[in-house]
Amino acid sequence: MVIYWRERCYTCYTLGYSVNRFHSEYFVSLNLDRSQRLVINSQDMAWEASPSVGVWRKKLEREAAETGLTTSIVRYDAGTSFSAHHHPGGEEIFVLDGVFEDEHSSYPAGSYFRNPPGTFHSPKSAKGCVLFVKLNQFQAGDSTSININTQQQPWLPGRVEGLSVMPLHSYGTEHTALVRWQPGTHFLEHVHAGGEEILVLDGVFADEYGQYPKGTWVRSPNYSKHTSFSEQGCTILVKTGYMG
Numbered sequence: 001m002v003i004y005w006r007e008r009c010y011t012c013y014t015l016g017y018s019v020n021r022f023h024s025e026y027f028v029s030l031n032l033d034r035s036q037r038l039v040i041n042s043q044d045m046a047w048e049a050s051p052s053v054g055v056w057r058k059k060l061e062r063e064a065a066e067t068g069l070t071t072s073i074v075r076y077d078a079g080t081s082f083s084a085h086h087h088p089g090g091e092e093i094f095v096l097d098g099v100f101e102d103e104h105s106s107y108p109a110g111s112y113f114r115n116p117p118g119t120f121h122s123p124k125s126a127k128g129c130v131l132f133v134k135l136n137q138f139q140a141g142d143s144t145s146i147n148i149n150t151q152q153q154p155w156l157p158g159r160v161e162g163l164s165v166m167p168l169h170s171y172g173t174e175h176t177a178l179v180r181w182q183p184g185t186h187f188l189e190h191v192h193a194g195g196e197e198i199l200v201l202d203g204v205f206a207d208e209y210g211q212y213p214k215g216t217w218v219r220s221p222n223y224s225k226h227t228s229f230s231e232q233g234c235t236i237l238v239k240t241g242y243m244g
Contacts, residue, residue: 031061032069034195034243035221042073043215054080060217063136070135071217076100081124089136091115092176094237096201098129105147112168112176114138114146132199132237139242142171150178160187173241181205181230189227194241196220203234 031038040060047056054077063069069089076082076098093100095111102121107113109129115121117138146169155164162185166178173194181203198205198218205212207226212218214234220226222243 029063030059031219032063034219037209037221037224038219039210039212039216041213041216043213045073047075050074052080052082055082061219068135069137070133071137072133074131074133076123076125076129076131078128079126080128082122084120084122086118086120087115087135088117090117090138090142091119092134092137094132094199096130096132098125099127100125100129100131107147108149108151110149110151112146112148112150114144114169116143116145119145137242139171139174142174144171155180160185163187174239175241176237176239178235179238180235181233183233184231185233186229187227189225191223191225192220192240193223195222195224195243197239197242199237201235201237203230204232205230205234205236 031040038061042058042060045058047058049055050057056075056077058073060071060073061069062072073096092114093107093112095107095109097109099109100107100111100123102123104121148168150166150168153166155166157163158165158179162182164180164182166180167175168178169176178201196218197220198212198216200212200214200216200218202214204214205216205218205228207228209226
């Protein structure tokens with residue numbers, strides 16, 4: 001755990017107050033040692049209030065409060081809107097449930113989209129939604145906007161029988177995809193150069209280290225290896241190659 005000293009109040013910025021308002025606060029980092037394997041079942045976590053009324057979150061990793069690298073599960077209550085804001089380091093979202101909206105589009109469950117560094121939007125949700133959100137984690141030079149409704153995209157054959165893959169994004173060594181495992185599917189032992197991050201969307205994912213039900217977030221370090229399988233079947237959101 002690391003404590004940061006900040007002079008600018010980014011909470012005020014997020015809420016739309018003047019960026020000239022300053023004060024000093026302590027901010028505590030969370031789960032930033034990416035050399036360590038990390039497993040979190042988000043279903044066991046309590047929702048925490050965000051600076052915006054009606055927006056709740058479960059923090060998985062963060063660099064500092066309201067700024068810096070952040071990965072979290074976010075819930076919008078029905079009828080909630082968030083102040084207009086920009087994303088200096090980009091924003092990546094997968095809609096887990098409900099319908100997320102902004103001035104650009106509506107994003108139903110299963111939508112995957114990326115707002116590159118410097119983009120602005122005013123998010124809201126008329127009916128409520130739950131999101132998986134990664135902030136300020138774009139690779140240098142990655143400036144492509146993406147909006148994919150995965151419910152309307154085809155699955156491609158995976159590397160072993162029973163495995164299907166839906167590529168979502170690639171830039172440099174970083175790759176993001178949905179991977180669907182039929183019941184009883186087993187994969188060979190493999191190494192993840194650049195690390196691996198998994199969010200279990202449904203079913204139960206497994207390897208020699210444990211069983212990971214829906215809602216589990218697994219972060220494995222650079223050059224980690226495992227032998228993955230799913231006896232019950234599952235669908236996972238996977239990111240690889242993004243750690244130095």
